[in-house]
Amino acid sequence: MNVQNMHSADATTAEEGLAIQAEQAKFDSKAATETAMQNTLLTPRFYTTDFDELDAIDVSPVRDDWDRLIAQMVSDPNKGHFKKNEDWDRIDWDGMEPQLRKEFIDFLISSCTAEFSGCVLYKEMKRRGTNKDVTQLFQLMARDEARHAGFINDALREAGVAVNLGFLTQKKKYTYFRPKFIYYATYLSEKIGYARYITIYRHLEAHPEHRFHPIFKWFQEWCNDEFSHGEAFALLMKTDPKLTSGVNVLWIKFFLTAVFATMYVRDHQRPAFHKALGVDPDWYGQEVFAKTSALSKQIFPITLDIDSPRWSAGLKRLQKANADLDRARKQGGVAGFARRISAQVRAVTAFAGLYFIPAKKHRLPASTRLEPAY
Ligand SMILES: [Fe+2]
Numbered sequence: 395m396n397v398q399n400m401h402s403a404d405a406t407t408a409e410e411g412l413a414i415q416a417e418q419a420k421f422d423s424k425a426a427t428e429t430a431m432q433n434t435l436l437t438p439r440f441y442t443t444d445f446d447e448l449d450a451i452d453v454s455p456v457r458d459d460w461d462r463l464i465a466q467m468v469s470d471p472n473k474g475h476f477k478k479n480e481d482w483d484r485i486d487w488d489g490m491e492p493q494l495r496k497e498f499i500d501f502l503i504s505s506c507t508a509e510f511s512g513c514v515l516y517k518e519m520k521r522r523g524t525n526k527d528v529t530q531l532f533q534l535m536a537r538d539e540a541r542h543a544g545f546i547n548d549a550l551r552e553a554g555v556a557v558n559l560g561f562l563t564q565k566k567k568y569t570y571f572r573p574k575f576i577y578y579a580t581y582l583s584e585k586i587g588y589a590r591y592i593t594i595y596r597h598l599e600a601h602p603e604h605r606f607h608p609i610f611k612w613f614q615e616w617c618n619d620e621f622s623h624g625e626a627f628a629l630l631m632k633t634d635p636k637l638t639s640g641v642n643v644l645w646i647k648f649f650l651t652a653v654f655a656t657m658y659v660r661d662h663q664r665p666a667f668h669k670a671l672g673v674d675p676d677w678y679g680q681e682v683f684a685k686t687s688a689l690s691k692q693i694f695p696i697t698l699d700i701d702s703p704r705w706s707a708g709l710k711r712l713q714k715a716n717a718d719l720d721r722a723r724k725q726g727g728v729a730g731f732a733r734r735i736s737a738q739v740r741a742v743t744a745f746a747g748l749y750f751i752p753a754k755k756h757r758l759p760a761s762t763r764l765e766p767a768y
């Protein structure tokens with residue numbers, strides 16, 4: 395294939411999309427790749443798992459819903475969507491307010507890494523598996539995530555930076571998660587991704603004067619891809635009722651708390667970005683948590699009590715501890731070290747406080763099937 399004149403939006407497989415990105419990698423920037431290489435509690439990670447266990451899943455119990463979802467993904471409604479067209483307004487990167495520029499680039503790099511993290515994991519599952527149902531699903535999801543990551547990289551390239559995805563694949567550290575943790579974490583990251591993208595999209599639909607970059611115009615179709623990916627993980631979990639009952643409910647609560655809290659802290663590190671969007675990060679957080687909670691009732695028997703006063707107070711404490719931790723790291727020395735320990739203890743306590751807020755229980759529906767309705 396001649397990838398030189400192709401665009402990752404038109405690629406029909408993850409491999410093809412990545413080959414196109416590799417061709418463009420000569421323009422990629424060292425600093426952006428270094429940012430994407432970081433592994434902290436708050437930065438997107440790469441995952442690996444027990445692929446044989448995943449390969450052994452039998453989707454017969456959910457066959458009807460499964461076939462319908464796969465058929466929809468095979469029909470590929472978003473082929474060709476993720477590329478610049480006449481709707482792509484020119485951006486004056488040099489004229490952008492420096493703090494906004496910094497935070498927005500950070501947002502794009504982090505989003506690109508997260509999209510690519512999905513691509514790497516899904517592609518690996520497709521490569522290692524023999525189960526036709528499972529490998530087909532993972533191939534389709536890898537295709538979508540390669541397009542998403544490629545498109546964000548296109549936007550970054552205009553700012554003179556881009557992430558070297560090939561380098562990341564080779565060099566970024568992989569975190570091992572047991573399959574069930576992959577289900578909880580990935581299901582939630584797909585559904586929260588949908589909720590985040592659609593909330594911004596709807597907000598900018600009502601307030602187009604805040605759309606300071608054209609990429610937001612692509613968020614609607616984008617979030618529909620993430621929605622389907624979440625549906626697929628809900629079906630995978632539905633094949634085994636043990637995954638969503640007994641002691642596993644405590645794990646589900648842990649992942650819900652961790653995913654929500656991480657989003658809250660990360661978003662509060664980008665005040666200029668949210669101000670430019672005309673979005674209050676507290677409002678945005680609650681909106682996204684409410685949507686994600688409503689969706690996750692399709693498969694999780696509990697939701698977090700995000701209306702409890704302890705919830706918002708705990709998030710604020712966690713965010714403050716994290717900001718203090720950041721300052722202490724920069725300060726260094728003995729005083730910095732002492733402040734770092736204190737901030738870490740406060741962060742752990744705040745997280746535990748969030749975790750122990752009693753959850754709300756639900757009865758699970760017979761079918762997980764949902765349509766994107768926001
Ligand atoms: Fe994606």
Ligand SMILES: [Fe+2]
Pocket residue numbers: 512539584619620623
């Ligand atoms: Fe996704």
